[in-house]
Amino acid sequence: MKTPSASTVNDFGKNQSYRQAENLEERAKPSKSLISRRSFLGKSLAVGAGTIGAGLLTSTRTAEASGGLTSGDAAILRFLAAAEIIEADLWQQYNELGGIQDDEVPGGTGSPAYTEALAVLDEDMDQYIHDNTDDEISHFTFLNAYLASKGAEPVNLDEFRTLPSSQATGAQQIGRLTNLMQLTVNTSFWTRYRSDSLNPDFGDTLPQAIPTLAVGQHTAIPRTDADTTDPNFLQAIANTAGFHFAWVEQGGTSLYAGLAQRVNHSEVLRILLSIGGSEIMHFQTWQDKAGNAPTLTAVDPVTGVSVTFPDLNADGEILQTNLIMPEPTIFLDRTFPICSIIRPTETDGAAMAALNALTADGLFIGQPPAFFALLTQLAEAADHARHGS
Numbered sequence: 001m002k003t004p005s006a007s008t009v010n011d012f013g014k015n016q017s018y019r020q021a022e023n024l025e026e027r028a029k030p031s032k033s034l035i036s037r038r039s040f041l042g043k044s045l046a047v048g049a050g051t052i053g054a055g056l057l058t059s060t061r062t063a064e065a066s067g068g069l070t071s072g073d074a075a076i077l078r079f080l081a082a083a084e085i086i087e088a089d090l091w092q093q094y095n096e097l098g099g100i101q102d103d104e105v106p107g108g109t110g111s112p113a114y115t116e117a118l119a120v121l122d123e124d125m126d127q128y129i130h131d132n133t134d135d136e137i138s139h140f141t142f143l144n145a146y147l148a149s150k151g152a153e154p155v156n157l158d159e160f161r162t163l164p165s166s167q168a169t170g171a172q173q174i175g176r177l178t179n180l181m182q183l184t185v186n187t188s189f190w191t192r193y194r195s196d197s198l199n200p201d202f203g204d205t206l207p208q209a210i211p212t213l214a215v216g217q218h219t220a221i222p223r224t225d226a227d228t229t230d231p232n233f234l235q236a237i238a239n240t241a242g243f244h245f246a247w248v249e250q251g252g253t254s255l256y257a258g259l260a261q262r263v264n265h266s267e268v269l270r271i272l273l274s275i276g277g278s279e280i281m282h283f284q285t286w287q288d289k290a291g292n293a294p295t296l297t298a299v300d301p302v303t304g305v306s307v308t309f310p311d312l313n314a315d316g317e318i319l320q321t322n323l324i325m326p327e328p329t330i331f332l333d334r335t336f337p338i339c340s341i342i343r344p345t346e347t348d349g350a351a352m353a354a355l356n357a358l359t360a361d362g363l364f365i366g367q368p369p370a371f372f373a374l375l376t377q378l379a380e381a382a383d384h385a386r387h388g389s
Contacts, residue, residue, distance in 0.1 A: 072385025073268045074152045076259050077143055079351050079382035080272070081155040082375060083255065083358075084140035087248065089161075089177040090363065091133035094241065097170045097221050099129035105137070111170040113228040114221070117238035121292045128289070132245070132282055139275050146271065155378075160371045168222040178363045182217040185210070185243055185361065189250045190312075192343060193287070194323050199330050200344040209312060209319055210243060216305040217362060220244045223302070236298035239309050243293070244361075246286035251357055252279035257342050258350030262385045280342065284324055291321030351379035 069077075095101065096108025098118045118125040144154035161175035190209035198204035208214045220241040222228050227237060256276025263269050297308040312319040317327075328338040346353075355375055358364065364371065 068265075069147075069150045069152055069268070070264045070385075073263050073265050074147065074150070075378070075381035076263055076351075076385050077147055077268065077271070078152070078155055079378045080256070080259065080275075081140050081143040081147065082157060082378050083252070083354065084136055084143060085155060085157050086177055086358065086363070087252065088133065088136040088140055090180060090248065091129070091136050093166070093171070093176065093178070093180055093221060094129050094245075095133040096172055097166065097168060098238075098241070099126050099133060102130070105130050105133045107172050109170045111168055111222060111228065113234060114168070114170075114238065117231075117234045118241065120235065120238065120294060121242045122289045125289065128285060129245075132249075132286075135278055135282070139278075142275075143271075157371075157374075160367060163366045166221050167224045168227065169225055171221075177367075179365045180221045180244075180363075181219040181223050182365045183213075183220055183240065183244060183362045184215065184217060185213040185220075185240065185247055186357070187211075187213055187243055187247065189247060190243075190287070190290075191318050193250075193326050194318050194320065196327050196329050196338055201346045202330060202334070207318070210307075210309060212307045213240060213243060216307075217303065218300070218305060218307055226301075230298075230301070232296060233298045233301065235294060235296060236307050236309070239290075239293040239296070240307065242286070242290040246283060246290045247361070249279055249283035249286055251354060252276070253283045253342055254344050255279075255350060255354045257345040258347045258353075259382060259385075261345075261347040262350075262382075262387050264387060288324045291324070349383055351382035352376075355379045 092105070092107060095105050097111040098115045099105065099110075101108050101110060115126055118129075122128070140155075147154050157177055161177055163176040163179050165171050165173050165176055166181065167173075187209040188206040191206040192198070192200065195204075195206060198206055200206070218240050219227070219237055222234065222237060228234050253276065256272050256279055260269060260272040260276065263272060291312065293309050295309055295311050297306065299306045312321050317323060326340045326342065328340045329343065330336070331339045331341050331343075359372070
């Protein structure tokens with residue numbers, strides 16, 4: 001395990017406001033400042049930043065005319081940038097409480113009790129959370145910089161950073177894009193990657209590994225310090241986070257594979273394949289760690305919702321915890337031999353499917369209609385892109 005750097009002063013959310021018109025003009029230029037991850041980190045993960053607003057939705061023809069990107073490629077990159085900003089926001093919250101707070105990923109001061117509960121899944125969980133957070137920040141920073149270098153508008157969701165933070169010790173009190181305290185986690189990814197005969201690309205439905213996580217609303221971070229006082233309930237929170245980590249990253253794994261089939265430019269294809277590959281690595285890591293979640297049943301003292309984490313090794317290979325490599329399954333046509341693959345990878349409607357999944361997860365509970373309208377437009381534009389057009 002790497003030695004954690006000393007925690008930085010908790011000033012991540014201070015003095016980070018955008019100067020809207022000036023910064024938009026600067027970001028449209030392919031300058032060295034565009035490549036500064038720390039600049040994007042400070043401006044895009046902190047509260048109180050200004051907005052681009054309707055500028056996000058200006059015609060992607062501008063990109064084609066000024067920078068060489070097709071309108072479709074620009075739309076795909078823009079939706080992926082939005083998705084990565086959302087991912088970075090949720091991972092930042094996990095890192096503040098259960099990761100490592102340092103110069104690479106500043107903000108928060110940690111929750112020792114939550115960090116200890118996460119370590120039950122793996123002693124290096126704090127390092128993995130830190131590194132996944134850092135990776136997602138790098139993804140959206142790069143995508144926005146690349147868009148700007150081609151004359152296309154980068155994505156900014158800062159006007160929607162209004163959701164409340166956890167009140168537990170260790171969390172910054174800043175506005176958030178995502179809600180980690182009312183999740184409904186779809187754990188069918190677990191059985192999907194262990195089935196040798198079912199594939200959602202064929203319309204198949206896979207069973208839930210943790211059925212009680214897929215109903216009701218569950219918190220994956222301590223909401224207040226009171227959530228850390230009952231060791232059993234705190235472990236349930238950590239277990240929920242472990243499965244949520246894997247769920248988030250399997251979504252990115254499929255999204256990049258689905259949208260890669262729609263791009264035109266070889267350089268854009270290279271971007272999607274390269275970033276998508278890191279999402280695959282994240283997913284396999286988290287899937288392995290989630291399998292270490294201890295068996296338990298807990299009842300949320302605030303909502304009364306119950307969750308049960310069963311012994312996943314008691315019901316055969318479809319739930320077996322150490323089967324973390326994709327089981328060969330049907331692909332393209334049921335008459336072909338089964339093959340070990342990422343799934344799903346269907347390209348039609350891939351962006352909207354991802355947005356719908358994020359919404360069903362509960363991540364956006366509390367966001368206004370304008371937020372959903374913006375993301376829907378971005379997703380529809382990405383899905384409208386066509387290879388060869």
